[in-house]
Amino acid sequence: MITIDLGEEDLAKYPFLDEAGEYIKARDLNLVDISQPDFNRVIGRARKRVLQAIRSREVSGEIDKPEIEILSFPIALMLVKATNLEHLVSRYSYAEAIRVEKLLEDEREDLIVEIFRNILKINVILVTSETGFSKLNYKIPIIDYLRRATRFHELQWKLINRIVDEGYVYLKSHELIRLIRQEIEDKIRDRLKEMVVPQLPQSFIKTIQELSTLSPPPPKLSDRMKITPDKYPPCVKAALDLLKKGENLPHYGRFLLTTYLVNIGDSVDEIMSLYSRSPDFNERITKYQVEHIAGLRGGRVKYTCPSCRTLITHSFCFKTKECNEIRNPLQFGRKMNLGSKRKGNKKWTKKQQHS
Amino acid sequence: MDKKTAAFLKKKFKEYYYKYIEQIEVPPRIEEREFGYMTFDRIMIRHLSFQNSGDMQALILKESPNSVYYSTSFYEKPSQPMHEKGWKGGDLAFDIDADTLSSPCRKDHDKWICRICGVQKVGIKPKKCPSCKGTRIHEVNIACGTCLDAAKNEAIKLQDILINDFGIQKTNIDIFFSGSMGYHLSITNSDFAGANQAVRSDIVDYVSGQAFIPESLGVSRKSNYENMIDRFPSKSEKGWRGRIARYFKAQQNSEEPLDAPAILIEIYRKAGYRKFRLAIEEAAKKSGATVDPSVTTDIHRILRLPGTLHGKTGLLKKRCRNLESFSPLEDAVAFGHDPIKILVDHSPKFSLMGEQFGPFKSEGIELPMMAAIYLLGQDMATVDE
Numbered sequence: 053m054i055t056i057d058l059g060e061e062d063l064a065k066y067p068f069l070d071e072a073g074e075y076i077k078a079r080d081l082n083l084v085d086i087s088q089p090d091f092n093r094v095i096g097r098a099r100k101r102v103l104q105a106i107r108s109r110e111v112s113g114e115i116d117k118p119e120i121e122i123l124s125f126p127i128a129l130m131l132v133k134a135t136n137l138e139h140l141v142s143r144y145s146y147a148e149a150i151r152v153e154k155l156l157e158d159e160r161e162d163l164i165v166e167i168f169r170n171i172l173k174i175n176v177i178l179v180t181s182e183t184g185f186s187k188l189n190y191k192i193p194i195i196d197y198l199r200r201a202t203r204f205h206e207l208q209w210k211l212i213n214r215i216v217d218e219g220y221v222y223l224k225s226h227e228l229i230r231l232i233r234q235e236i237e238d239k240i241r242d243r244l245k246e247m248v249v250p251q252l253p254q255s256f257i258k259t260i261q262e263l264s265t266l267s268p269p270p271p272k273l274s275d276r277m278k279i280t281p282d283k284y285p286p287c288v289k290a291a292l293d294l295l296k297k298g299e300n301l302p303h304y305g306r307f308l309l310t311t312y313l314v315n316i317g318d319s320v321d322e323i324m325s326l327y328s329r330s331p332d333f334n335e336r337i338t339k340y341q342v343e344h345i346a347g348l349r350g351g352r353v354k355y356t357c358p359s360c361r362t363l364i365t366h367s368f369c370f371k372t373k374e375c376n377e378i379r380n381p382l383q384f385g386r387k388m389n390l391g392s393k394r395k396g397n398k399k400w401t402k403k404q405q406h407s
Numbered sequence: 408m409d410k411k412t413a414a415f416l417k418k419k420f421k422e423y424y425y426k427y428i429e430q431i432e433v434p435p436r437i438e439e440r441e442f443g444y445m446t447f448d449r450i451m452i453r454h455l456s457f458q459n460s461g462d463m464q465a466l467i468l469k470e471s472p473n474s475v476y477y478s479t480s481f482y483e484k485p486s487q488p489m490h491e492k493g494w495k496g497g498d499l500a501f502d503i504d505a506d507t508l509s510s511p512c513r514k515d516h517d518k519w520i521c522r523i524c525g526v527q528k529v530g531i532k533p534k535k536c537p538s539c540k541g542t543r544i545h546e547v548n549i550a551c552g553t554c555l556d557a558a559k560n561e562a563i564k565l566q567d568i569l570i571n572d573f574g575i576q577k578t579n580i581d582i583f584f585s586g587s588m589g590y591h592l593s594i595t596n597s598d599f600a601g602a603n604q605a606v607r608s609d610i611v612d613y614v615s616g617q618a619f620i621p622e623s624l625g626v627s628r629k630s631n632y633e634n635m636i637d638r639f640p641s642k643s644e645k646g647w648r649g650r651i652a653r654y655f656k657a658q659q660n661s662e663e664p665l666d667a668p669a670i671l672i673e674i675y676r677k678a679g680y681r682k683f684r685l686a687i688e689e690a691a692k693k694s695g696a697t698v699d700p701s702v703t704t705d706i707h708r709i710l711r712l713p714g715t716l717h718g719k720t721g722l723l724k725k726r727c728r729n730l731e732s733f734s735p736l737e738d739a740v741a742f743g744h745d746p747i748k749i750l751v752d753h754s755p756k757f758s759l760m761g762e763q764f765g766p767f768k769s770e771g772i773e774l775p776m777m778a779a780i781y782l783l784g785q786d787m788a789t790v791d792e
Contacts, residue, residue: 194573195598195606202605211613212691213623217645219574219598298542299534304701332543351490364618365608365700 056166064121065113065155066167068239072122079123086127087253094120098127099259105147106140106267113155129240131256133247135264141244143267149237156229161189164225168192172235179222190228191220200231205361205379279316285384286370287363288312295329304358304366307345308381311357314346315382357382412783413447415790419780420716421471423741428468431475431714432726433460435595439481439495443709444472445718453709456485473718476709479593489707496600499610500710502702503561504589505554512554516755518547529755549757549785550588555735562590562730565696568614569594572646584735586717586724591710607704616695619647621684624671628680635675639668647691654690716741721780737761742777749779751788757781 063072086094097120104111114121132144156164161178168176174196179189194216201209215222223231252260281292291309294301301309306327313323320342327338340349347354359380363369378384408416424431434440437460443453444466457463467475478485479500483493519532523541532546550558562582569575569592581593599610612618621627625638640648642656652667659670675683702708711717711724723741727733737760751767757778758764764778771791774782782788 193598195602198602198606198609202609207618207620208622210618211609212617212619212647215646215648216572216613217574218571300542350488353490359605361605362608362704365611365704 056162058163060118060122061115062163064115064118065159066152067122067125068152068236068243069167069171072125075122076126081123083250083253086123087255091123093117094123095127095255095259097121097124098131099263101125101128101148102131102140102144102263103266105144106263109143109147109150111147111151113151115155129244129247130249130252131260131263133244134249134252134256134260135267137264137267139269140263140267141241145237145241145244148240149233152236153229153233157226161225164228165190168228168232171239172232174232176228177220186224188215188222189225191222192228194219194221197221197223197231200234202361203234205359205377210361279385283385284312285375285378285381286372287368287381290368290370292326295326298329300332301330302368304363304368306341307355308358308363308368310342310345311355312381314342314354315357320346320348356380408447408449408783408786409789412789416473416718416721416780416783417447417471419721419742419776420473420718421468423716424468424471427714427741428464431464431467431712433463434477434712436481437463439483439485441478441480441482441485441492441709442466442712443476444470445474445476446470447473447718449473454486454488467715475712475715477712478707478709480706480708494706497706499594499597499599499602499607500702500708501565501592501614501696502585502589502699502710503558503565503592503697504585504699505550505558506548506588507699508554508557508561508697510554510557512551513548516549516551516757518753518755520545520547527753547785547787548588549755551756552736552758554588558589559730559733559735561696561698562592564694565592565614565698566730568696572613581713582727582730583713584722584725584727584733584739586711586715586722586739587720590727591724593710604704604706607706608700611698611700611703613647614696615698615700616647616650616691616693619651619687619691621680621687624648624651624687626675626680626683630680632672632676636668636672639671642667650694651687651690654694717784719784721777721784740777742775742780744775744777746773747776747779748773748791749783749788750791751782752786754782754787 058069058071060075063069063075066072085091097114097117101111101124128144132140156167165176165178168174174192177191179191194211197214198211201211207213211221281289284292288309291301291305294305295309309326310323313326320339323342324335324338327333327342328335330338343349345355357380358366360369360371360375360378363381375384438456438458440456441453442455442457442463443451444455445451455466457466478497480497481495483495485492487493514530516529517531518527518529520527521536521539521541522543522545524536524539526536526538532544535542536544566577566580566582569580570577575594575597579594579596581595583591583593585591599606602610624640626635640652642649642652644652652671655670655674656667659665665673674686678686702710713724713726715724716722717724721742722735722739725735725739727738736758740760748771750771751765752769754765754767756763756765759775759777759781762775762778764774767782779788783790
C-alpha cells in the first residue's frame with residue numbers, strides 16, 4: 053500500500069492502484085446501477101478510452117473529473133474484454149500505459165518513488181547531486197535497471213552508457229519512467245486476461261459491437277517467401293563467407309548461422325551441406341548439433357536466432373545501414389519499423405534529442 | 408595421449424586426491440548444482456549431483472578424473488537432462504583467458520601443427536598452413552609467466568569494476584587461478600543470481616568496455632564546441648566516463664599537461680565525430696577487462712571445481728586470497744620434485760616453482776614430477792617405462 057496521502061486526482065491518474073480499487077469498492081456499485089442514466093458520462097468516458105486506443109494508440113489523461121475517470125477505467129476494461137478480441141487487449145493495454153507514462157512525467161517526485169516501490173517493487177532513491185553532465189534525479193539498483201533496459205535495443209540504454217556507481221544506475225525522470233512502460237502495459241493486460249465478464253445489460257452490447265467493428269484486425273503476415281541468400285543479414289552473410297572460404301567459423305558464428313537458417317525454414321540437410329565445407333567437418337557431430345537446434349532432439353525446443361545485442365557481445369555483429377535498427381537478424385529486410393509507428397515512441401525520441 | 412601416459416596421470420592424480428581431498432572446495436548450495444567430469448580417455452560425464460561434500464569427494468577419489476566441473480547455476484533437479492533441470496539461478500561468473508590476450512611472448516612459446524601436411528612451427532597459429540594452404544591447424548599453447556601476468560592484470564581491472572561500479576564487496580568476489588591459462592571470478596550471493604542471459608550479456612559488455620558511445624560523454628554528430636568542455640568527464644568521475652577520462656590522461660605525453668576534458672576536446676577537434684567515436688571505442692575496450700562472454704552469459708555452463716587438478720597441467724584451480732601477490736606458477740603447483748624419466752616430443756621453455764625447464768625436443772629426460780606432469784598432460788611428452 054502507498055504510504056503517502058492520495059487524492060481523487062491521483063487515483064484518476066493511476067486507476068490500476070489498489071487504492072483506486074478500494075475507492076470503487078466503497079461505492080458498492082452493481083451492473084444495474086451503472087446502467088442508469090446517471091452513469092452515462094462514465095460509460096461515455098469508458099467508450100472514449102477504448103476508441104482513443106483504437107484510433108490513436110493513446111488514451112488521453114482527463115483528470116478534471118476524477119470520479120468519472122476512476123470509474124470509467126474498470127468499465128473500459130470490461131468493454132475491451134467483452135469484445136473478445138485479442139489484438140484489442142494488446143492495443144488497449146499499450147494505450148493506457150502511454151497515458152500513465154505521460155502523466156508520470158509531470159508527477160511529483162515522492163509519488164513516483166512510492167509507485168515504483170509499491171507497485172513495481174523497485175527501490176527508487178531520490179538523489180540531488182549532479183552526476184555526469186546532466187541532472188539525474190533518481191537512482192535504482194543495477195539489476196532492476198537491467199531487467200527492463202535490456203528490452204530496448206538502442207545503445208544509449210546499455211549499462212555502459214549510463215552513470216553507474218556502487219551498485220546503482222542514475223537516471224533522469226523520463227528515463228526512469230520510460231523503463232516501466234512495458235510493466236504498466238503488462239499489468240493492465242494481465243488484469244484483462246484474468247477478468248471474467250458478467251452478463252451485460254443490453255445498453256452495453258451496442259457499444260461492444262461498435263468497438264469490435266472499429267477495431268482493425270492486426271495486419272496479416274503475407275505468406276513468407278523463401279528468403280534467398282542475397283537477402284540474408286550481414287552477420288549471416290559473414291558467417292557464410294567464412295564457411296565458403298573454408299575458414300574456421302567461430303562457435304558463435306555457427307550458432308547464429310544454424311539458428312537463422314532453421315528459423316527461416318531451411319531443412320537440416322540443407323544446413324548440413326553448408327557445413328560440409330568446413331575444415332573440421334564431422335558429419336555425426338554436426339548433424340546432432342543442427343538437429344538439436346532445430347528442436348528435433350533433446351528438449352525438443354527450436355532455438356531462436358540470437359539477438360543483435362547478443363551478437364555485439366560475442367563480437368559477431370557486422371551492422372550495415374540496411375539493418376535499420378532491427379533487434380534480431382530474423383527481422384532483417386522485413387521489419388516495418390514498428391517503433392516509429394507507435395506514437396509514444398515517436399514523442400519519446402524527440403524528447404530524448406532535446407534533453 | 409597414449410594409454411600408458413593416461414594411466415600414469417590417473418594414478419598420480421589419485422595419489423594427490425588421497426592426500427588432499429579436504430582441500431577441494433565445496434560450492435555453496437552443493438545439492439542444487441550439476442557436476443561433471445572428464446576422464447583421461449577424454450570422455451565427458453555430466454548431469455551428476457551430490458547431496459553433500461562426502462559424496463562429491465567419494466566420486467573424485469574413485470574416478471580421479473582428468474578434470475572435475477560444477478555448474479555455476481543451481482537447479483531444482485540438477486541431475487536431470489538440461490531442459491528438465493529447472494533453473495533457479497546462478498553465480499555471476501567470469502573467465503579470463505590468457506589465450507585471448509595477445510601477449511607478445513606468445514610468438515616465442517605457442518606452436519601449431521598442420522593436421523593436413525604435418526608441418527609444425529613455433530609461433531602464432533596462421534589462418535592457413537603456409538606449406539599446404541590447409542586450414543585444419545592445431546594449436547599448442549602454454550601460458551608463460553608473462554601471459555599469466557597479463558591475465559592477472561585483466562582480473563584486477565575486472566575486480567575494480569565489480570567493486571566500484573557494481574558495489575560488490577571485495578569479500579564476496581571469489582577469485583581463482585583456473586589451473587591453466589587464466590582466472591575465474593565468481594559472485595555467489597548477489598542481486599544478480601536470478602539474472603537472465605540478456606542481463607548477463609549487458610554486464611559482459613559493461614565490464615569489457617563494449618559499445619560505449621560518444622553520446623555518453625555528451626557528444627553527438629550535431630554537437631558544436633560550445634559547452635562541450637563542460638560535458639566532458641574529469642578523471643575523478645564515477646563509472647565509465649571517469650574511466651575514459653583517466654585513459655586519455657594516462658596516454659598524454661605532451662609537455663604541457665592538460666586536464667582530461669581539454670584532451671578530449673583536442674581529440675575531437677582534430678578527428679571529428681567519426682574518428683572520435685573510434686578513439687573512444689578503443690579507449691573503452693582497453694580500459695575494460697577482456698572476459699570470455701560465453702562463460703558469463705551461458706547459464707548452463709560448468710566450470711572447473713576449485714581445489715581440483717587441471718588435467719592438462721597438473722596445476723590446481725586455486726583460490727587467490729590476494730590477487731596482487733598471487734603467483735600461479737608457484738602457488739598452484741600440486742606435485743613435488745620426485746624425479747621421473749619421460750620422453751619429450753617438444754616443449755618450449757617453461758618455469759615452475761621458480762625453476763626453469765626446457766626447451767626440449769625429442770629427448771628422454773629426467774624431470775621433477777611437477778614438470779613431468781605439466782608436459783604429459785599437454786601431450787608434449789609420454790612416459791618412459
